[in-house]
Amino acid sequence: xxxxxxxxxxxxxxxxxxxxxxxxxxxELNMTGTKFGCGIAQCGACTVHVxxxxxxxxxxxxxxxxxxxxxxxxEGVKGKAAQAVQAAxxxxxxxxCGYCQSGQIMSAIALLTDNQxxxxxxxxxxxxxxxxxCATYVRIRAAIKDAAQTMRA
Amino acid sequence: MLHHLIRHAAQNGFGEHGFxxxxxxxxxxxxxxxxxxxxxxxxxxxxxxxxxHLPMPALAAEAAPKIVGPADPRPHAFIxxxxxxxxxxxxxHLDKGQGIVTGLAxxxxxxxxxxxxxxxxxxxxxxxxxxxxxxFGVQGTGGSTAVANSWDELRMAGAAARAMLVxxxxxxxxxxxGEVTVSKGVVRHAAxxxxxxxxxxxxxxxxxxxxxQVKLKDRKDYVLIGNPDLHRLDHISKTNGTAIFAxxxxxPGQVTAVLARSPRFGGTVKSVDDAxxxxxxxxxxxISLPVGVAVIAKNTWAAIxxxxxxxxxxxxxxxxxxxxxxxxADYRKAAEKPGAVAANKGDAEKAIADAxxxxxxxxxGEFVFPYLAHAPMEPLNAVVALNPEGGCTIWAGSQFQTVxxxxxxxxxxxxxxxxxxxxxxxxxxxxxxxxxxxDYIAEAVMIAKAxxxxxxxxxxxxxxxxxxxxxxPLVLHKITAAVDAKGxxxxxxxxxxxxSFMTGTPFEAVMVKDGVDATMVxxxxxxxxxxxxxxVDAHTVASPVTTLWWRSVGHTHTAYAKEVxxxxxxxxxxxxxxxxxxxxxxxxxxxxxxxxxxxxxxxxGQPLPQGKGRGVAVHESFNTYVAxxxxxxxxxxxxxxxxxxxxxxxxxxxxxxDIVKAQMEGGAGWGIGHALRDExxxxxxxxxxxxxxxxxxxxxxxxxxxxxxxxxxxxxxTGAGEPGVPTVAPAVANAVFSVTGQPLQTLPFSRGGIVS
Numbered sequence: 001x002x003x004x005x006x007x008x009x010x011x012x013x014x015x016x017x018x019x020x021x022x023x024x025x026x027x028e029l030n031m032t033g034t035k036f037g038c039g040i041a042q043c044g045a046c047t048v049h050v051x052x053x054x055x056x057x058x059x060x061x062x063x064x065x066x067x068x069x070x071x072x073x074x075e076g077v078k079g080k081a082a083q084a085v086q087a088a089x090x091x092x093x094x095x096x097c098g099y100c101q102s103g104q105i106m107s108a109i110a111l112l113t114d115n116q117x118x119x120x121x122x123x124x125x126x127x128x129x130x131x132x133x134c135a136t137y138v139r140i141r142a143a144i145k146d147a148a149q150t151m152r153a
Numbered sequence: 154m155l156h157h158l159i160r161h162a163a164q165n166g167f168g169e170h171g172f173x174x175x176x177x178x179x180x181x182x183x184x185x186x187x188x189x190x191x192x193x194x195x196x197x198x199x200x201x202x203x204x205x206h207l208p209m210p211a212l213a214a215e216a217a218p219k220i221v222g223p224a225d226p227r228p229h230a231f232i233x234x235x236x237x238x239x240x241x242x243x244x245x246h247l248d249k250g251q252g253i254v255t256g257l258a259x260x261x262x263x264x265x266x267x268x269x270x271x272x273x274x275x276x277x278x279x280x281x282x283x284x285x286x287x288x289f290g291v292q293g294t295g296g297s298t299a300v301a302n303s304w305d306e307l308r309m310a311g312a313a314a315r316a317m318l319v320x321x322x323x324x325x326x327x328x329x330x331g332e333v334t335v336s337k338g339v340v341r342h343a344a345x346x347x348x349x350x351x352x353x354x355x356x357x358x359x360x361x362x363x364x365x366q367v368k369l370k371d372r373k374d375y376v377l378i379g380n381p382d383l384h385r386l387d388h389i390s391k392t393n394g395t396a397i398f399a400x401x402x403x404x405p406g407q408v409t410a411v412l413a414r415s416p417r418f419g420g421t422v423k424s425v426d427d428a429x430x431x432x433x434x435x436x437x438x439x440i441s442l443p444v445g446v447a448v449i450a451k452n453t454w455a456a457i458x459x460x461x462x463x464x465x466x467x468x469x470x471x472x473x474x475x476x477x478x479x480x481x482a483d484y485r486k487a488a489e490k491p492g493a494v495a496a497n498k499g500d501a502e503k504a505i506a507d508a509x510x511x512x513x514x515x516x517x518g519e520f521v522f523p524y525l526a527h528a529p530m531e532p533l534n535a536v537v538a539l540n541p542e543g544g545c546t547i548w549a550g551s552q553f554q555t556v557x558x559x560x561x562x563x564x565x566x567x568x569x570x571x572x573x574x575x576x577x578x579x580x581x582x583x584x585x586x587x588x589x590x591x592d593y594i595a596e597a598v599m600i601a602k603a604x605x606x607x608x609x610x611x612x613x614x615x616x617x618x619x620x621x622x623x624x625x626p627l628v629l630h631k632i633t634a635a636v637d638a639k640g641x642x643x644x645x646x647x648x649x650x651x652x653s654f655m656t657g658t659p660f661e662a663v664m665v666k667d668g669v670d671a672t673m674v675x676x677x678x679x680x681x682x683x684x685x686x687x688x689v690d691a692h693t694v695a696s697p698v699t700t701l702w703w704r705s706v707g708h709t710h711t712a713y714a715k716e717v718x719x720x721x722x723x724x725x726x727x728x729x730x731x732x733x734x735x736x737x738x739x740x741x742x743x744x745x746x747x748x749x750x751x752x753x754x755x756x757x758g759q760p761l762p763q764g765k766g767r768g769v770a771v772h773e774s775f776n777t778y779v780a781x782x783x784x785x786x787x788x789x790x791x792x793x794x795x796x797x798x799x800x801x802x803x804x805x806x807x808x809x810x811d812i813v814k815a816q817m818e819g820g821a822g823w824g825i826g827h828a829l830r831d832e833x834x835x836x837x838x839x840x841x842x843x844x845x846x847x848x849x850x851x852x853x854x855x856x857x858x859x860x861x862x863x864x865x866x867x868x869x870x871t872g873a874g875e876p877g878v879p880t881v882a883p884a885v886a887n888a889v890f891s892v893t894g895q896p897l898q899t900l901p902f903s904r905g906g907i908v909s
Contacts (some may be wrong), residue, residue, distance in 0.1 A: 033394020076392035097250025098391030099580025135822020
């Protein structure tokens with residue numbers, strides 16, 4: 001049995017220790033908002049927060065988490081940055097297919113939590129690990145700036 | 154083999170089994186629109202049916218509203234007005250991000266006079282009779298046809314449903330229907346100051362007959378169509394993780410399967426040692442199938458680990474064992490000889506020789522386009538459950554429902570209508586989810602048949618996807634063209650070598666004529682520039698490597714080769730690239746219109762600083778007209794960066810301007826991203842790339858600013874999903890050419906060392 005804390009709840013799962021957090025979330029806990037895109041931490045579709053840090057769940061064996069680690073997924077993300085980011089995404093209709101957007105949003109929330117006035121270079125650095133094959137990048141950039149403005153106001 | 158299956162299924166299954174009326178449509182129904190597909194499999198005579206690739210005249214004929222006329226508005230097939238006051242518009246098309254659920258709902262809601270806040274979208278069931286794409290004859294999405302083929306039927310459905318609500322209100326209030334008005338989802342009788350919501354009238358309206366005549370709105374009265382402020386119907390569910398894709402389907406008892414496939418295309422299973430795989434915790438079963446070896450497990454991780462533990466020996470007797478370099482060498486050899494004729498007017502050879510002799514200029518170009526994967530963000534997957542009464546239910550991002558029904562029915566030995574499809578939001582497709590063989594759906598059904606104990610979720614990993622074929626073909630173009638001493642384009646010779654993805658499918662009969670696959674030469678043999686002496690021919694080469702349409706199909710390479718050549722010819726003629734094109738597009742006002750608009754908005758002609766370049770390209774695809782102007786920087790080391798792209802698009806009447814804008818933004822990213830770094834290569838028949846570490850997707854830092862300008866138009870709506878792709882890469886190439894004088898003729902650009 002492995003114990004993990006997801007979105008503030010203690011969960012126990014009976015899985016091998018090498019199972020990535022991604023599959024624990026998706027297949028064991030039925031939390032499908034976190035997506036499988038590449039399995040090798042190249043696309044960012046599986047981005048969650050571990051203790052607030054954006055983390056690729058596909059390359060995080062569940063055994064790497066400590067009993068104190070707090071995992072936050074798209075289903076449970078809260079707070080000022082999360083609200084601002086999701087509202088901006090909705091205001092600008094960022095999504096197309098939407099499959100990468102949980103990961104994009106988790107990365108954007110982490111960026112804005114640390115930096116409420118990101119430059120284009122900051123956005124490039126924070127978001128380059130998140131691939132969008134629909135290439136919604138123009139709107140992702142605009143939405144991050146919009147959310148940053150909301151947070152500063 | 155699957156090609157054979159579907160041909161067999163189409164010929165035998167399609168003709169024998171009727172398609173029962175759906176519970177969705179109590180009213181009179183039109184005759185099944187299978188004429189087109191029967192034609193596609195070589196039965197009967199008539200117009201072309203594959204709208205993605207149709208030449209213009211046939212498309213226009215098919216697009217005419219003859220299948221669904223005013224006498225047959227059948228609102229219940231598309232619109233559900235519920236007592237809770239929601240209006241659900243059923244989308245017969247797959248939404249893979251292009252926004253079609255929103256687009257189709259907008260069209261119906263406009264005529265219904267619904268309030269946008271009450272409108273919902275849902276995917277229609279698989280039912281070829283009710284939901285055929287009128288440009289295909291079967292239910293399917295592709296070729297940027299979704300709005301174009303739904304435009305009439307959804308307006309009529311909306312108007313019919315509105316008339317029924319009005320009639321219900323008139324009856325309830327005992328007033329003349331002519332005095333009843335509808336606005337924003339509220340039905341009113343002003344004189345008696347009475348009103349009712351749609352929901353309040355739904356039950357009474359449902360008992361009324363479907364009107365046989367409906368009046369459509371004048372476009373000046375549109376509230377929703379053309380409204381830039383409407384939000385997409387999926388903009389909330391896709392930002393909070395609640396949107397469900399096929400990957401997220403969880404049926405009771407569901408197991409996960411991954412499939413070991415031959416590392417070489419055309420290879421087959423010789424022997425399997427599954428002892429180690431079966432010992433992996435969570436692995437339930439290992440099953441050998443004609444398409445590979447399936448590992449079935451409790452969860453995805455166990456299935457993947459189980460497959461890693463398999464030892465499979467493959468028989469390569471019929472496999473492709475060449476590398477892509479050797480294939481290209483073979484293409485070049487083929488190009489030495491004439492191919493099958495795709496276009497021939499005047500005497501191109503003579504015109505080019507004359508130009509050369511009389512002070513003109515001859516330009517030669519060889520263009521190489523690599524294999525490209527679609528790599529949608531959601532890897533291919535499907536859940537299949539066998540139904541106790543026979544047949545099965547498929548949960549998938551289903552793009553070719555009728556084809557998938559036929560293929561699944563053939564595998565299971567049931568009727569196509571016993572194959573139910575629950576279409577889900579698809580995490581991208583770019584053409585990949587629509588295959589003439591229903592490839593991954595067929596795999597999932599075969600596994601479900603072999604393992605009937607539980608619903609099976611077949612999951613492709615990203616490696617399966619990148620190595621899995623159905624690529625945009627590797628294509629070689631050789632072009633020789635000439636301008637005369639006055640600088641007029643007088644002759645054009647073009648030879649194209651590539652694989653045909655229509656040959657061997659049910660679509661071959663219509664799409665391959667006299668040895669020419671229309672999708673290989675579209676955009677070249679029918680080019681708009683009025684060259685009097687034009688010769689285009691093509692060689693179709695065979696390989697077990699599987700290929701497929703890929704966002705904008707043949708135009709991905711034909712538009713590129715054409716537009717890069719045009720810039721070289723303009724330079725040879727001493728003419729400005731925009732002016733050179735404008736003088737040739739006098740008889741093409743819509744092409745000239747987008748070219749002029751893009752050039753104006755981009756500031757064409759203004760001087761640029763050192764190291765900056767500006768390039769242009771213009772093209773028609775899928776009846777939509779697009780021009781791009783690209784601005785690039787070339788640094789001291791010759792490295793390029795795309796700074797800005799200006800797009801002008803004319804796609805007729807625009808249903809959702811913001812979605813068209815989004816498609817142009819995304820289309821620009823798609824076109825540039827692949828031009829920069831993407832290619833699938835093979836060594837000894839094995840694919841060299843396996844994931845996004847080798848097949849390099851466009852990322853945020855590569856993305857230029859994109860400015861979109863839409864031409865206001867009252868023409869019939871066409872498509873927006875694909876036409877934003879073909880011209881962006883040649884515009885970038887021409888911008889680089891304007892700085893370096895070096896034409897970029899081998900893709901991707903990283904091959905030339907100008908992109909890191």
